[in-house]
Amino acid sequence: MTEGKRLAAEKAIEYVEDGMIVGVGTGSTVAYFIDALARIKDRIAGTVSSSVKSTEHLQSYGIDVLDLNETGPLSIYIDGADECDPNKFLIKGGGAALTREKILAEASEKFVCIIDPSKRVPVLGKFPLPIEVIPMAQSLVARAITKIGGDPRLREGVVTDNGNAILDVHGLQITDPLALEQSLNQIPGIVTVGLFARRPADIVIEGTEPPKVW
Numbered sequence: 001m002t003e004g005k006r007l008a009a010e011k012a013i014e015y016v017e018d019g020m021i022v023g024v025g026t027g028s029t030v031a032y033f034i035d036a037l038a039r040i041k042d043r044i045a046g047t048v049s050s051s052v053k054s055t056e057h058l059q060s061y062g063i064d065v066l067d068l069n070e071t072g073p074l075s076i077y078i079d080g081a082d083e084c085d086p087n088k089f090l091i092k093g094g095g096a097a098l099t100r101e102k103i104l105a106e107a108s109e110k111f112v113c114i115i116d117p118s119k120r121v122p123v124l125g126k127f128p129l130p131i132e133v134i135p136m137a138q139s140l141v142a143r144a145i146t147k148i149g150g151d152p153r154l155r156e157g158v159v160t161d162n163g164n165a166i167l168d169v170h171g172l173q174i175t176d177p178l179a180l181e182q183s184l185n186q187i188p189g190i191v192t193v194g195l196f197a198r199r200p201a202d203i204v205i206e207g208t209e210p211p212k213v214w
């Protein structure tokens with residue numbers, strides 16, 4: 001699995017062109033990408049980061065981390081996923097960074113998703129769906145999710161970079177990711193749903209030997 005993450009991350013470097021500002025996701029797969037990016041750091045114009053953790057990792061290599069409000073749209077965003085289906089729809093948020101990740105995916109022309117082969121699934125939902133919620137709405141949101149058949153569990157001891165809580169929703173068979181994303185987005189108190197269907201990945205790199213790109 002670790003090797004799969006590294007292989008996918010190394011391949012993603014081929015999508016980074018000279019002078020680009022690179023959107024950088026979060027997680028153990030992206031950590032390999034940051035290590036690889038450090039080797040070509042003098043060829044890029046900087047990065048925009050999706051989390052405090054990735055920012056610290058990037059800065060440890062002396063890579064510039066810029067403000068999205070200053071950069072404007074990004075050419076490329078590289079990030080991992082917890083699950084990826086054949087339509088390149090994703091579940092993300094296992095590392096609680098989903099909100100800023102969704103913002104960067106939306107801001108980017110090309111979203112390259114890097115996964116080890118275990119993340120590829122026919123139907124999303126085996127991995128509990130992360131949802132970032134405003135703390136005072138935790139119970140309200142949990143009740144709404146229970147009504148649609150999900151089993152929401154508070155991720156204990158986790159506060160997101162935005163000061164919010166995470167509910168992990170178990171027991172959903174996500175056969176229509178787009179519809180579920182849209183309907184959950186209507187519930188007050190939900191900040192971000194960890195379903196990336198409205199804005200899926202454009203390219204998926206699966207860390208096989210050699211890597212599969214689809």
Ligand SMILES: O=C[C@H](O)[C@H](O)[C@H](O)COP(=O)(O)O
Nearest residue numbers: 027028029093094095096097
């Ligand atoms: O919040 C975290 C992110 O969505 C990650 O990209 C996702 O959890 C995958 O992480 P990893 O590469 O560690 O499996």
